[in-house]
Amino acid sequence: MSRHPARIQKICQILKTRYPDVKTQLNHRNAFQLLVATILSAQCTDRQVNAVTPNLFAQLKTPEDFARAPIETIETLIHSTGFFHNKAKNIQNCARMLMERFDGKVPDTIDELIQLPGVGRKTANVVLGAVFGIPGMVVDTHVARISQRLGLTSSKDPVKIESDLMDIIPKSKWNDFSLWLIYFGRAVCNARKPDCPNCFLTHLCPYPDKRI
DNA sequence: CTCCCGATAT
DNA sequence: ATATCAGGAG
Numbered sequence: 001m002s003r004h005p006a007r008i009q010k011i012c013q014i015l016k017t018r019y020p021d022v023k024t025q026l027n028h029r030n031a032f033q034l035l036v037a038t039i040l041s042a043q044c045t046d047r048q049v050n051a052v053t054p055n056l057f058a059q060l061k062t063p064e065d066f067a068r069a070p071i072e073t074i075e076t077l078i079h080s081t082g083f084f085h086n087k088a089k090n091i092q093n094c095a096r097m098l099m100e101r102f103d104g105k106v107p108d109t110i111d112e113l114i115q116l117p118g119v120g121r122k123t124a125n126v127v128l129g130a131v132f133g134i135p136g137m138v139v140d141t142h143v144a145r146i147s148q149r150l151g152l153t154s155s156k157d158p159v160k161i162e163s164d165l166m167d168i169i170p171k172s173k174w175n176d177f178s179l180w181l182i183y184f185g186r187a188v189c190n191a192r193k194p195d196c197p198n199c200f201l202t203h204l205c206p207y208p209d210k211r212i
Numbered sequence: 213c214t215c216c217c218g219a220t221a222t
Numbered sequence: 223a224t225a226t227c228a229g230g231a232g
Contacts, residue, residue, distance in 0.1 A: 026228075042229035048219065049228090082218040086230080120230050140228040158229085182228060191226060192222075 004151075008168055011150065011204055015180035018200065022179035024130045026050065031106035031131040032098070033057055036066075036091055038126045039118045044081045052078055063104050066095035090118025108132045121162065129175035137162045137169070138178035142185030149189060151206040 025046040028034040033053070040049045056077045060066050066074065074088040081087065094116045098104055106127060107113055113124035125136030137143075139158040143165075147153045153164040169177050188195050196202055 024228085038228075039230090041227085043216085043227055044218080044229095045220080045227050047227095051219095080218060082227090083216050083229090084218080086216055090230080118230065122229060126228070138228070141226080142228070178228090185228095 004168075007204055008152070011201060012169070012173060012177065012180075014200060014204075015184060016176070019180050019183045022176055022183060024126065024179070026126075027053055029057070031127065032063060034130055035094070035106050035116075035119070035123070035127050038123045039091055039094065040078060040081045040087055042083065042087070042118075042123075044083075048081055052080055063095040063098045066092055067099055087118065093117040094119065106131065108134065110136070121159065125162075125178070129178070133175075135171045135174040136178075137165045137174045138182075139165070140178075140182065141191070142182045143178055145191060146181045146185050146189050149194070149205065149207050150201070 024034070026034060026037040026041060027050045028037050036056075037049050037053055040052070059077060060069055060074070069092070071088055071092060074092055075084050078084050078087055078091075097116055098106065101115075102112065108128065108131075110121065110124045110128060113119050113127060114121060122138055122140050125138045128134040128136045129138065139147075139162045144156070144158060144161055147161055147165060148156070152168060153161045155161050155164060165177070166174065184201075185191075188199050189201075196205075199205070
């Protein structure tokens with residue numbers, strides 16, 4: 001179980017008070033759109049993703065549309081999110097696999113989701129939580145960094161961090177916890193210049209005024 | 213481990 | 223100029 005149950009409980013309580021109504025910031029209308037938007041979000045801000053998805057989903061609506069489209073069309077539509085060659089290819093092959101193996105629908109298990117091109121555990125857990133309400137710990141750059149700073153894990157491996165966090169956070173809070181750290185990471189505990197002097201978790205953090 | 217890559221903040 | 227952004231694949 002938890003090595004610091006009281007401290008972790010306080011951290012969760014404070015985060016919940018600060019961020020009572022968290023949800024994904026990736027704009028979408030359905031499961032497929034969220035899957036595509038999350039693939040696009042790799043090493044890219046949500047803001048940049050939300051800037052391209054309205055036009056992207058106006059041009060290409062269904063997995064069939066993405067499967068048939070010339071790759072250059074997809075590349076152009078997503079260009080500003082970066083890694084556009086890889087992302088376009090992954091999204092198209094993802095759409096094709098959805099049609100061939102999953103009846104054109106987004107699957108609801110992590111084992112199936114991570115089979116899709118461009119979909120790793122982070123993307124899969126985003127979709128599981130937001131679309132299907134299935135508990136999952138989303139370990140992105142924010143969750144990894146802040147978990148290390150708070151001393152909730154000593155690992156740099158996202159898979160190990162995910163496991164460490166699932167061991168110390170109640171399953172019912174996995175989805176919210178990920179989002180709390182992401183909101184917190186953007187607003188306070190950012191990568192380059194964490195605002196420790198004004199941080200509401202400093203008294204519970206073993207590494208105030210330090211960088212990891 | 214390296215590569216993929218544009219947009220933004222510092 | 224450099225670091226970073228809701229990572230994933232080879």
